[in-house]
Amino acid sequence: MTAGKIAIVGAGPSGCFLAQSLLKSAPGLEVDLIDRLPVPYGLVRYGVAADHQGTKGVARQFARVFERQGARFFGNVTLGRDITLEALRGAYDAVVLAAGLSQDRPLGIPGADLPGVHGAGTLTRALYDHPDAGGLPGLGPRPLIVGNGNVAIDLLRLLAKQPGELDGSDLGPVATGWLAQSGIEEITIAGRSPAAQAKFDTVMIKELAKLSGVSIRVLGAGSSDDPAEQKKIDAVQALDGIATGPRRVTFRFGLTPVAVVGHSHVEAVRFATDAGEEVVPCTSVLTAIGFGPSGDLPREALLADATDAGAGALAPGLYATGWFRRGPRGTIPDNRADAQALAARILDQLAPDPAKAGRAALAGLAQAVDYTGWTRIDAHEIKAAPEGRCRAKITTREEMLRLARHQETPQ
Amino acid sequence: MKITILYGTETGNAEMLAEDIQSELEGGHDVDCLNLSDMAPSDFDASRLFLLVCSTYGDGELPASAQPFAEAMAAEQPDLSALHFAIFGLGDSEYDETFNHGPKKLAELMQAHGAHQIGERVAHDASGADMAEDLAFPWAEEVIALAGAALGEAA
Numbered sequence: 239m240t241a242g243k244i245a246i247v248g249a250g251p252s253g254c255f256l257a258q259s260l261l262k263s264a265p266g267l268e269v270d271l272i273d274r275l276p277v278p279y280g281l282v283r284y285g286v287a288a289d290h291q292g293t294k295g296v297a298r299q300f301a302r303v304f305e306r307q308g309a310r311f312f313g314n315v316t317l318g319r320d321i322t323l324e325a326l327r328g329a330y331d332a333v334v335l336a337a338g339l340s341q342d343r344p345l346g347i348p349g350a351d352l353p354g355v356h357g358a359g360t361l362t363r364a365l366y367d368h369p370d371a372g373g374l375p376g377l378g379p380r381p382l383i384v385g386n387g388n389v390a391i392d393l394l395r396l397l398a399k400q401p402g403e404l405d406g407s408d409l410g411p412v413a414t415g416w417l418a419q420s421g422i423e424e425i426t427i428a429g430r431s432p433a434a435q436a437k438f439d440t441v442m443i444k445e446l447a448k449l450s451g452v453s454i455r456v457l458g459a460g461s462s463d464d465p466a467e468q469k470k471i472d473a474v475q476a477l478d479g480i481a482t483g484p485r486r487v488t489f490r491f492g493l494t495p496v497a498v499v500g501h502s503h504v505e506a507v508r509f510a511t512d513a514g515e516e517v518v519p520c521t522s523v524l525t526a527i528g529f530g531p532s533g534d535l536p537r538e539a540l541l542a543d544a545t546d547a548g549a550g551a552l553a554p555g556l557y558a559t560g561w562f563r564r565g566p567r568g569t570i571p572d573n574r575a576d577a578q579a580l581a582a583r584i585l586d587q588l589a590p591d592p593a594k595a596g597r598a599a600l601a602g603l604a605q606a607v608d609y610t611g612w613t614r615i616d617a618h619e620i621k622a623a624p625e626g627r628c629r630a631k632i633t634t635r636e637e638m639l640r641l642a643r644h645q646e647t648p649q
Numbered sequence: 650m651k652i653t654i655l656y657g658t659e660t661g662n663a664e665m666l667a668e669d670i671q672s673e674l675e676g677g678h679d680v681d682c683l684n685l686s687d688m689a690p691s692d693f694d695a696s697r698l699f700l701l702v703c704s705t706y707g708d709g710e711l712p713a714s715a716q717p718f719a720e721a722m723a724a725e726q727p728d729l730s731a732l733h734f735a736i737f738g739l740g741d742s743e744y745d746e747t748f749n750h751g752p753k754k755l756a757e758l759m760q761a762h763g764a765h766q767i768g769e770r771v772a773h774d775a776s777g778a779d780m781a782e783d784l785a786f787p788w789a790e791e792v793i794a795l796a797g798a799a800l801g802e803a804a
C-alpha cells in the first residue's frame with residue numbers, strides 16, 4: 239500500500255475530486271484538505287446556483303471522501319496566515335494548490351469603477367451567503383449583464399425568477415427578500431462574441447424557457463454553417479417571443495464594451511458593434527467575464543516557473559489543479575478529469591519520506607474546524623431550513639465556529 | 650448469479666452508485682463493476698447479467714465515460730442477441746426536455762444490437778427527494794429476480 243502524505247489547499251470540487259482519486263488508487267495515503275473557510279466544498283456551496291440543487295449532488299461524493307476514504311478536513315486555516323506554503327511543503331510529501339480563482343476579472347474600460355458596477359463573483363457570494371461577502375446592492379430597474387458564459391446565465395435566471403420559482407433552493411432569507419423587492423423591469427444581457435461562440439451551455443439556455451414571469455427578446459443571434467454552433471443559436475433563438483410575464487429580458491450579441499458612462503453612478507454602457515457604436519442605458523452593470531486569483535498565493539510566479547504547467551507540476555512536490563491551474567474555464571466535469579490526471583501523476587512521482595510530519599504540523603492550529611465540526615454545521619443548516627428551502631446557510635464565521643464546536647447559540 | 654455492473658458517468662455520481670450496488674449485491678452474487686470507458690463490446694459474456702448505470706450530460710447526451718463505448722459499438726456492430734441487461738438512469742428534471750435521455754440512448758443502443766432489456770428503466774432525479782441508492786437497490790433486486798429465469802439459473 240502506498241504511504242505518503244499529501245496536503246491539498248482548497249476543499250472545493252477540484253480539491254475533493256483530487257483527494258477522491260488519490261485515495262481510490264492508494265487508500266493508504268494521508269490526504270488532508272485545507273480551506274480558509276470553516277466549511278468545505280467551495281464553489282459547490284457558493285458558486286453553483288442556489289436553484290441548481292441537482293448539480294450540488296456531487297457533495298455526497300465528497301462527503302464519502304472524508305467519511306469512508308479517510309481524508310481529513312482542516313477548515314478555517316488560511317495559507318500564509320496560519321501556516322506558510324514553505325512550512326506545508328516541509329511537512330508533506332506533496333502539496334497541491336486547488337484554491338480556485340475568486341476575484342472578478344475587471345472590465346478594464348473607462349468608467350468601470352463607477353458606483354453601480356458589480357462583479358458577478360462578488361454579487362454571487364452575497365446572494366449565496368458567503369461569510370466574507372458584503373451586502374446586496376440595489377440594482378435599479380434596468381440591470382445590464384455583461385458576459386455570455388454560464389455565470390452570466392445563472393445571474394440572469396436568478397434575477398428573472400418569481401419568488402415561487404425558487405422553491406426547493408437554498409437561497410437565504412436576505413437574498414430572497416432582495417430579489418422579491420428588486421423592482422427589476424428589464425434585464426439586458428450583452429455578450430461580446432456572436433451567439434454561435436457564446437460560452438454558455440445549451441441546457442442553461444433551454445432552462446430559461448421555463449421562466450414564469452418574463453418577456454424575452456433575442457436580437458442579432460445570427461446563423462452558422464457549423465451544426466453545433468447552429469444548435470446553440472437555435473436554443474437562444476427559441477427563447478425569442480416567450481411572454482409569460484412583464485419582466486423584460488433582452489439578449490444581445492457582438493457587443494464589445496468600450497466605456498461605462500455616468501456622472502456619479504452608472505447610467506449606460508457604450509459598446510462597439512459591427513454597425514458602429516451603441517449606447518445601452520442601464521441602472522447597474524453586472525460583469526460576468528471571468529475570474530482571477532485572489533492574490534493570497536503568488537499564482538503567476540508559480541505558473542511561470544512551473545516544471546510542467548500543463549500537467550499541473552509546479553516544482554518538486556508542488557502541484558496545482560482546477561481553475562487555479564487552468565484559469566476560469568470548464569465546469570465540474572473538466573475539473574474532475576483534471577484532478578484524475580493529476581492524481582496519476584502525483585502517485586507516479588511520489589517519494590514518501592517517513593520523516594515528514596504530515597498532519598502533525600497542523601495539530602497546533604486550535605481554530606481549525608474538522609470534518610465532524612462541518613457535519614454539525616451541515617446538520618444544523620438542514621434542520622433549520624424554512625418552508626420552500628432545503629437548507630438555511632449559516633452566514634457568519636463566528637456562528638459557523640460556534641456550531642462546529644457544538645456550542646449553543648446564545649438566545 | 651454472475652453480474653457485471655457497467656457505469657457511464659461524467660461527474661462521478663453514477664460511479665458511486667455503481668459501487669454501492671456492487672457492495673449491496675456482493676454477499677449473494679458474483680459481481681464485477683466496470684467503467685463503460687473500459688468495456689469493449691467484444692467483452693460481453695451472455696452468461697452474466699449486465700446492470701447498466703448511466704447519467705445524462707450536455708443536452709441529453711451520453712456522459713463522457715459512455716461515449717467511447719458507444720463509438721466502439723458503432724464501429725464493431727457486435728451481435729448481442731444472447732445478452733440480458735437492465736438499466737438505471739441518473740438525470741435532473743431541471744432539464745425537463747432531455748430528462749434521463751442518456752440512459753434512454755444507451756438502452757436503445759443495446760437493444761439495437763439485439764440485447765434484451767429486463768425490467769423497466771428506472772430514473773433518479775438529482776432535483777428530487779430520493780437518494781439514488783434508495784431507488785436503485787430495489788430495482789437491482791427486482792431485475793435480478795426477473796433475470797433468474799432468463800439466464801437459466803436461480804436468482
Ligand SMILES: Cc1cc2nc3c(=O)[nH]c(=O)nc-3n(C[C@H](O)[C@H](O)[C@H](O)COP(=O)(O)O)c2cc1C
Nearest residue numbers: 658659660661662663704705709740741747748749
Ligand atoms: C451541464 C449539465 C448538463 C446536464 N444535462 C442533463 C440532461 O440533459 N438531462 C438530464 O436528465 N440530466 C442532466 N444533467 C444532470 C446529471 O445527469 C445528474 O446530475 C447526474 O446525477 C450526474 O451523474 P454523473 O455524476 O454520474 O455524471 C446535467 C447536468 C449538468 C451539470
